Amino acid sequence: MNERDELARLLPPPVEHDLPPGRHRLLKEFVMTEIQHRPRRRLPRPAVLAAVLTAAVAGAVALPALLGGAPPASAYTVAGNPDGTITIKIYEARDAKGLQADLRERGFNVIVDYIPAGKRCSPQPRSATWVPGVRLARPQSAEEEDAGAGFRIDPSVVRPGQTAVLEFLIGQETGGHYLSAGISDRVSAGPVAECVLVDKPGGVRD
Amino acid sequence: MRARLRDGDQAAFEQLYDESARTVYNHAFRLIGDWSAAEDVVSLTFLEAWRLRHRIDADGGSLRPWVLGIATNVARNLRRAARRHQAALARLPRGEAEPDFSEELVQRMVDAEKVAAARAAFGTLRRPEQDVIALCVWAGLDYAATAEALGIPVGTVKSRLSRARRKLAGEPAAPRRQVAGDRDPAVRLPRRNGR
Numbered sequence: 001m002n003e004r005d006e007l008a009r010l011l012p013p014p015v016e017h018d019l020p021p022g023r024h025r026l027l028k029e030f031v032m033t034e035i036q037h038r039p040r041r042r043l044p045r046p047a048v049l050a051a052v053l054t055a056a057v058a059g060a061v062a063l064p065a066l067l068g069g070a071p072p073a074s075a076y077t078v079a080g081n082p083d084g085t086i087t088i089k090i091y092e093a094r095d096a097k098g099l100q101a102d103l104r105e106r107g108f109n110v111i112v113d114y115i116p117a118g119k120r121c122s123p124q125p126r127s128a129t130w131v132p133g134v135r136l137a138r139p140q141s142a143e144e145e146d147a148g149a150g151f152r153i154d155p156s157v158v159r160p161g162q163t164a165v166l167e168f169l170i171g172q173e174t175g176g177h178y179l180s181a182g183i184s185d186r187v188s189a190g191p192v193a194e195c196v197l198v199d200k201p202g203g204v205r206d
Numbered sequence: 207m208r209a210r211l212r213d214g215d216q217a218a219f220e221q222l223y224d225e226s227a228r229t230v231y232n233h234a235f236r237l238i239g240d241w242s243a244a245e246d247v248v249s250l251t252f253l254e255a256w257r258l259r260h261r262i263d264a265d266g267g268s269l270r271p272w273v274l275g276i277a278t279n280v281a282r283n284l285r286r287a288a289r290r291h292q293a294a295l296a297r298l299p300r301g302e303a304e305p306d307f308s309e310e311l312v313q314r315m316v317d318a319e320k321v322a323a324a325r326a327a328f329g330t331l332r333r334p335e336q337d338v339i340a341l342c343v344w345a346g347l348d349y350a351a352t353a354e355a356l357g358i359p360v361g362t363v364k365s366r367l368s369r370a371r372r373k374l375a376g377e378p379a380a381p382r383r384q385v386a387g388d389r390d391p392a393v394r395l396p397r398r399n400g401r
Binding site for chain 1: 224231241245253339364368371375
C-alpha cells in the first residue's frame with residue numbers, strides 16, 4: 001500500500017460539499033464583474049451587483065497592520081489624487097470622527113463610523129434612501145499598495161444633497177493587526193440616522 | 207486553455223471557474239475548517255488567479271494544480287490576500303442574502319462530527335504536511351501535480367506524506383534527513399501568492 005492509500009485509510013473521509021445553492025453563481029458573477037472592472041478606472045458600477053447591494057456589509061478584509069517601528073502620528077492618512085479620488089489608509093481603529101472631519105474639509109459630505117466586533121449600528125437601516133448601485137470604494141494604485149494597504153474613495157459619485165456613509169467593521173486586535181470584517185461604502189439620498197452601537201445578536205462574524 | 211487565459215480571455219477564465227470552484231471550496235474548507243471563510247477563499251483565489259494569469263506556462267496539462275496552489279496560499283495567507291483585494295471584497299455579496307439556508311445548515315450539522323474527527327487528526331500535523339495531504343490525498347492530485355501546486359520538489363512531497371503517515375499511525379519519527387527545500391524557517395517569510 002502506498003503512502004497516499006495508507007493516509008487515506010488513517011484519516012476520516014473528507015466532507016465534500018457543493019457551494020450552497022446560488023452561491024456558485026453569485027460568487028462567479030462577483031469574480032467576473034471584478035476582473036472586468038479592475039483594469040480600467042472610473043467605470044460605472046456593473047449592474048450585476050445591484051441585486052446584492054441589500055447585503056449591508058462586506059467580507060473579511062484586513063486593515064493595515066502596525067509592523068513595528070515608529071507608529072504614525074495619526075490613526076489614518078488621507079491624500080488627494082489628481083483624478084479627484086481620495087486615498088485613505090487606516091492604521092488604527094480609532095478617531096473615526098477625525099477622519100470624517102478631514103474628509104469633510106475636502107468638501108466631501110461623508111459620515112464615518114467604526115463598528116467593533118459584536119456590535120452593530122442602530123437603527124437599521126440607517127437610511128431609507130440608499131442610492132442603488134453606487135459604491136464609494138475602489139482599489140488603490142499598485143504604487144500606493146506598495147506603501148501599505150488602503151483604498152480609494154471617489155467623491156464624484158456623491159451628488160449634491162446626498163451623503164456618503166463609510167462604515168468599518170473592526171475585528172479583534174491581534175499582535176498589532178486590526179482585522180476589519182468589512183467596509184460598507186454606500187451613498188444615501190436622504191437623511192442618515194446616527195450610529196448608536198448596540199450588541200449584535202448572534203456571533204461576531206458577519 | 208492556458209494560452210487563452212494568459213491572453214486574458216474572460217470566457218476561458220469563466221470556464222476555469224466553473225471547473226474549479228467546487229474543488230477550491232472543499233480544499234479551502236479542509237485547510238481552515240470554516241465554510242464561510244472557504245467562500246472567501248474561492249473569491250480571492252480566482253481574483254488572484256486573474257492577477258497572476260501571465261505566470262501560466264504556455265505548456266502543460268490541467269490547470270488544477272496551479273489553481274489549488276493559489277488556493278493553498280490564499281487560505282494560508284487569508285489576511286494578506288484579503289488586504290490585496292480589500293476594495294473588491296467590500297463589494298462581495300454575503301451569504302446572509304441567501305434565503306434557503308436551513309436545509310444546508312442541517313446537512314452541515316450532520317457532517318460536523320466527521321469534520322471534527324478529521325480535523326482532530328489533521329490538526330496534529332504541521333502545516334506543510336497538512337497542505338500535501340489536502341492536495342495529494344483529498345483533492346486527488348498526484349505527487350508531481352502536488353509538487354507543482356506547492357512549488358516544491360516531488361521528493362519533498364513524498365517525504366512530507368511519509369512523515370504525516372508515521373505521525374498518524376503513531377510510529378516514532380524516522381531520523382530527520384534534510385531534503386532540499388524541506389526546511390521551514392521558524393519565522394516564516396512571506397510567500398508570494400501563486401508563487
